[in-house]
Amino acid sequence: MLGVALLVAGCGSKGDPGPAGAEGARGEQGPAGVAGPAGAPGVAGPQGPAGAAGPAGKDATQNGTRLVAKYLTTPDGARAFAGWHDMQLGADCAFMSTSAGMLCVPGTTPDSAGSVPGGLPVLYSDSACTVVIGAEAGGCATAPPGFVQLPAPPPNSACKLPAPPALFAFSPTAVAAPATAYANDGSGCASVQTTGGTIFPATSVDASTLVAASVE
Numbered sequence: 067m068l069g070v071a072l073l074v075a076g077c078g079s080k081g082d083p084g085p086a087g088a089e090g091a092r093g094e095q096g097p098a099g100v101a102g103p104a105g106a107p108g109v110a111g112p113q114g115p116a117g118a119a120g121p122a123g124k125d126a127t128q129n130g131t132r133l134v135a136k137y138l139t140t141p142d143g144a145r146a147f148a149g150w151h152d153m154q155l156g157a158d159c160a161f162m163s164t165s166a167g168m169l170c171v172p173g174t175t176p177d178s179a180g181s182v183p184g185g186l187p188v189l190y191s192d193s194a195c196t197v198v199i200g201a202e203a204g205g206c207a208t209a210p211p212g213f214v215q216l217p218a219p220p221p222n223s224a225c226k227l228p229a230p231p232a233l234f235a236f237s238p239t240a241v242a243a244p245a246t247a248y249a250n251d252g253s254g255c256a257s258v259q260t261t262g263g264t265i266f267p268a269t270s271v272d273a274s275t276l277v278a279a280s281v282e
Contacts, residue, residue, distance in 0.1 A: 127147055130277075132152060132153050132154050132277055133150045133151070133152060133153070133159075133170060133277055134150070134151050134153060135147060135149075135150060135151075136148045136149050136150065136151050136158065150170055152170060152172055152276075152277060155172055155213070155235075157172035157173065157212050157213055158172060159171055159172040159173075159276075159277070161279060162230075162231075163227055164227055164228055164229060164230040164231075164273075165221075165226065165227045165228065165229050165230070166229070166230045166273050166274070166278075167278045167279075167280075168278060168279045168280065168281070169230055169273060169276045169277070169278055169279075170276060170277040170278075170279065171215060171230070171231060171233065171276060172212070172213040172233070173211070173212060173213025173214050173215045173233060173234075174211065174213075174214060174215065175214070175215045175216070175217060175231075176188050176214065176216070178252045179251050179252055180249055180250040180251050180252060182201055182211040182214050183211055184209070184211065186201040186202055186203070186204070186210075186211060186266070187201065187202045187249045187251075187258070188200075188201055188214060188216075188249065188250075189201065189202055189243070189247040189248065189249055189258070189260070189265055190247065190248045190249065190250070190255065191244070191246075191247065191248070192248065193248055193255060193257070194255055195248050195249070195250040195255035198214075198216065198232070198234050198268045198270075199244065199247065199265065199267065199268060200236065200237075200241075200243075200265035200266050200267040200268045201214070201236055201265060201266045201268065202243070202249075202258075202260070202263065202264075202265055203240040203263070203264040203265055203266050204263065204264070209238065210236040210237065210238050210240075210266035211236050211266070212235070212236060213233060213234065213235055213236070213271070214233075214234050214236065214268070215231035215232070215233055216231055216232040216233075216234070217231045217232075218230065218231055218232065230273035230276075232270070233270070233271040233273065233276075234268040234269065234270055234271065235268065235269050235271050236266040236267070236268050236269075237266055237267045237268075237269070238266070239266075240264040240265065240266055241264060241265060241267055242263075242264060242265075243260035243261075243262075243263040243264055243265045244260060244265075245260070245261065246260070247260045247265075
């Protein structure tokens with residue numbers, strides 16, 4: 067009987083759980099996971115406004131105080147350099163390498179018949195056709211030729227640069243032609259009939275007054 071009573075007493079109900087223990091220390095951070103695949107690119111945003119134009123580069127064509135650049139332009143916006151204009155002389159000019167340096171020389175040269183644009187013969191005062199006095203007024207031209215170049219004789223050595231051309235400025239006002247004048251039509255210098263005619267008188271232009279340039 068005593069053994070049975072002890073067995074019954076040992077089978078009582080389970081007690082309540084005890085309080086939670088203190089939080090343990092945090093463990094070390096694990097390694098980063100493998101990166102996922104890149105997402106698809108987003109839609110491009112609208113184009114921003116154009117920035118302000120930058121300053122002209124050193125190699126850009128720039129106007130000087132006397133020479134200004136001329137340009138060819140088209141309705142669709144194309145633009146190209148077309149040469150220089152000498153503001154002091156009031157004429158277009160082109161650079162020419164001469165024994166006096168790189169000079170911007172205005173004017174044209176007479177054609178093979180000794181005429182300048184408009185068919186105006188260049189007239190001389192001497193039978194060797196070396197002293198220019200003007201251009202015969204008339205023909206198809208309605209204005210004087212402006213400036214005319216008479217190329218200098220070629221140098222006696224291929225290693226030398228040619229002298230600057232003899233340059234003449236022609237007056238816009240016609241005057242009476244001299245009684246005697248000469249012209250060179252390509253076959254030689256010969257006298258021409260000028261009685262009653264008029265000429266655009268010519269004045270020699272010193273090459274030292276032209277714009278000189280240097281190569282940088």
